[in-house]
Amino acid sequence: MTPQDGPVVIAGAGPVGLTLAVELHRRGLPFRIVDRGKGPTPPEESRALAILPTTLAVLKSSGVADRLLADGHPIRQMEMRFGPGRSVRLPLSDAPTDTPFILSLPQGRTERHLLALLEERGVAIEWGVAVEDVSQTHRPKVRLSSGDMIDAHALAGCDGVRSTVREALGIPWSGEGYPGDFSLADVTLDPRPDPSTGIVDLGTDGGARALLPFGDGRARLIGMVTNPDDLVAHLEGVTDVGWTSRFHVAFRHAERMARGMVFLAGDAAHVHSPVGGRGMNLGIWDAAWLAFLLSEGRASEYEMRRLPSVRAILDQTRAMTDFVSGPPGWARTLLRYGLPLALHLPPVRRGLAARILALDLPKPEWLDR
Known part of the structure; x- marks a missing residue:
C-alpha cells in the first residue's frame, strides 16, 4: 500500500x-x-x-461473497428451447472455476x-x-x-x-x-420453476425470451417486446406480477x-x-x-x-x-440439430460454459496471489 x-x-x-x-x-x-x-x-x-464467478472471486477476500452465496440461488445449467418439444441443456459445471454457476440475486x-x-x-x-x-x-x-x-x-x-x-x-x-425496446417482469409461477435452470427460448416470434429464477417460485422474464404485459401473457402459470420495466438500450x-x-x-x-x-x-x-x-x-x-x-x-x-x-432461420436450425451433438464433446461444453460465465476474459492478477 x-x-x-x-x-x-x-x-x-x-x-x-x-x-x-x-x-x-x-x-x-x-x-x-x-x-x-x-x-x-x-x-x-x-x-x-446475475452475479458471475469472477465477481464472487473479487468479493471473497472482503467476506461479501459468502453473504451473497448464502442469500442467492445458483443457476447451474442453461436450457435452450427451439420450439415445442425441442430443447437442450448446457451444464455450467464444466467451466474452469470454483463457482461454476450464475448466482441469481x-x-x-x-x-x-x-x-x-x-x-x-x-x-x-x-x-x-x-x-x-x-x-x-x-x-x-x-x-x-x-x-x-x-x-x-x-x-x-x-x-x-x-x-x-x-x-x-x-x-x-x-x-x-x-433499435427496439426491452421489457422485463418479475413473476411468481405455479408450479415453481427449477431454481437451478435458466431458460433461453429461441423458438418465439419476435426474438428470444429468457427466464431466470431467483428463488421462492419467482423468476425474471425478459425479452425484446414493447410491453411487459406481452411477456407475461405468453407464459403459463403466472400467479403474480411484481416489478416490471420497459427500457431502451x-x-x-x-x-x-x-x-x-x-x-x-x-x-x-x-x-x-x-x-x-x-x-x-x-x-x-x-x-x-x-x-x-x-x-x-x-x-x-x-x-x-x-x-x-x-x-x-x-x-x-x-x-x-x-x-x-432475431436469429436467422439457418442459425436456429443449426443450433436445434447441431448443438445437442456438439455438447457431447467435453471441450465444447467447457468452452460454452466459460463464455456464458465470462471466464474467457483476463483474470485479475491479484486473484492468483
Missing part, C-alpha cells in the same frame, strides 16, 4: 461505488462515498440479477450486503450529497452539493450513465442506441476511463444491453481493479487495464443481442 495525500472520493453508492468502498477499506485507504439519492435500490426492484439485496459490511466497519454513506464539479484532475478538487470542497487523492465517478464526473471532464460518450462507452487521478467505472464508463448479464459485473470489476491499482501506486494503469475488456464485452454483447433479437 502506498501513502496518499487525501481521501478517494467515490461518487455513487450503487453496486460499483459500494464495491470500491469495500475494497478501499479492506486495503486501508481513506475515502468518502456520496450519492445524490436517498438510499439503495428499493428491494422490490430486482434490476441486475436481486440488485437491491446485493447492495444491502455491501452496505451491511460497510456499516459493520463504521463507514457511513453520505446520502443526498452529490459531486457537483471537479477541477485540477491530477490533484482533484471536488465540490459537493453540501458545500464541502475536498482536496482529494482521487475521484471515482461511479455515478451512472448520466455521470456528472464524466460530463465535468468533457469526456466523449461514444456509441449508438439500439444503447452500446456506448467513454472514450477515456481516466484523466489524471479522476476515474470512471460502471455505467459512467460503459453501457450495453442486458443480454449475457455482464453489466453490473463489469462495473464491479472496474471498481476492484481501481482499488488494487490505487493501493499499489499504479493508478496510471487503470485505463490500460480496463478499456480493452470493456470494448471486448461491448462487442460480445452486441453480437449476442443481434442474434437473440
